[in-house]
Amino acid sequence: xxxxxxxxxxxxxxxxxxxxxxxxxxxxxxxxxxxxxxxxxxxxxxxxxxxxxxxxxxxxxxxxxxxxxxxxxxxxxxxxxxxxxxxxxxxxxxxxxxxxxxxxxxxxxxxxxxxxx
Numbered sequence: 001x002x003x004x005x006x007x008x009x010x011x012x013x014x015x016x017x018x019x020x021x022x023x024x025x026x027x028x029x030x031x032x033x034x035x036x037x038x039x040x041x042x043x044x045x046x047x048x049x050x051x052x053x054x055x056x057x058x059x060x061x062x063x064x065x066x067x068x069x070x071x072x073x074x075x076x077x078x079x080x081x082x083x084x085x086x087x088x089x090x091x092x093x094x095x096x097x098x099x100x101x102x103x104x105x106x107x108x109x110x111x112x113x114x115x116x117x
Contacts, residue, residue: 027051029102029110032082037115038089044114045086048102053081057104061114064094078104089116 028051035044050057058075061068072087083102095116102110 027055027107029055029057029104029108031102031110031112034100034112034114036113037117039117040089040093040095041091043086043088045084046100046102046112047082047084048078048110049081050078050083050102050104050107051081052107054078055083055104055107057083057102057107059085060101060103062099062101064096064098068093 028049030049032047032049034046038044046059048057055078056075057078059073061070061073068087070087070090072085076083076085093116097113097115100112100114102112
């Protein structure tokens, strides 16, 4: 009786696993590289890897004054699982360490940082 229960439970577990959407277990966002220290009026770059390979992502940097409005930030679509941004840090940006978020909707969010010197 117990053996029959475990066999039935195993069959149900396998059936549930097979009915999950294929992308549900394979979505992710990962920061591959970022300019961690940058001087004012210089460029910084962030590269991320995402799955699915054509995910739409947004780069958001939170400064003391609020979200950055630097040219080059904002929404982009990944190509072959990679997405990148390059922006110039304003001369008026307050020095310090600031969080960076790569937000890709239901795919996920990755967080990193950079330091303005």
